[in-house]
Amino acid sequence: MPVRKAKALWEGGLRSGKGLMRLQSQAFEGPYSFPSRFEEGPGTNPEELIAAAHAGCFSMALAASLEREGFPPKRVSTEARVHLEMVEGKATITRIELIAEAEVPGITPEKFQEIAQAAKEGCPVSRALGAVKEITLEARLA
Template identity: 90%
Template sequence: MPVRKAEAVWEGGLRAGKGVMKLESQAFQGPYSFPSRFEEGEGTNPEELIAAAHAGCFSMALAVALEREGFPPKRVSTEARVHLEMVEGRATITRIELLTEAEVPGISPEKFQEIAQAAKEGCPVSRALAGVKEISLEARLL
């Protein structure tokens, strides 16, 4: 399997400094700073990129799990919310909420929930982020 890469360059100190993150694929490049990470400033931040990775990974994991169970989805849409909070004086990702909606013909709500929970546990990004104390899932069948 391929190795994926991204790069970040930071210039200056914490509060006055600034940086740029970019993907090897060149599909994304964005500035980040103290305000964009710890306040509501313009630019991106590592947590937003983790959220994008988790949402994308989970959507794909759920789609394949549904398909394997005989319920190919029409659509899976996921929002990931990564919470960065201070814990013992250190910025910490404390929880991630996955909110997903899926159009899946012919599936019962109970079976959908069962498959969605298994996909959350098996998603490679969920597994990589297993150190996060809480990864919750709210799955809605449309």
């Protein structure tokens, strides 16, 4: 399997500095700063990119799991919310919420929840983020 890469450049001190993150694929390049990470300033931040990665991974994992169980979805849409909080004086990702909606013909709500929970546990990004104390899932059928 391929190795995926991204680069980040940071110039200056923590509060006054600025940075740029770039994906290997060149699909994204964006500035980041102290205000964009710890306040509501313009630009991106590592947590937003983690959220994008988790949402994308979970959507694919759920689609694959549904298809494998005989319920190919018409669509899966996921929003990930990454919570960054101070814990013992250190910025820490404390929680990730996955909010997913899927259009899946012929599936019961119970079977959908069973498959969705298994997809959350099996998603490679969920597994990589195992140190996050809480990863929740709210999944609903469209």
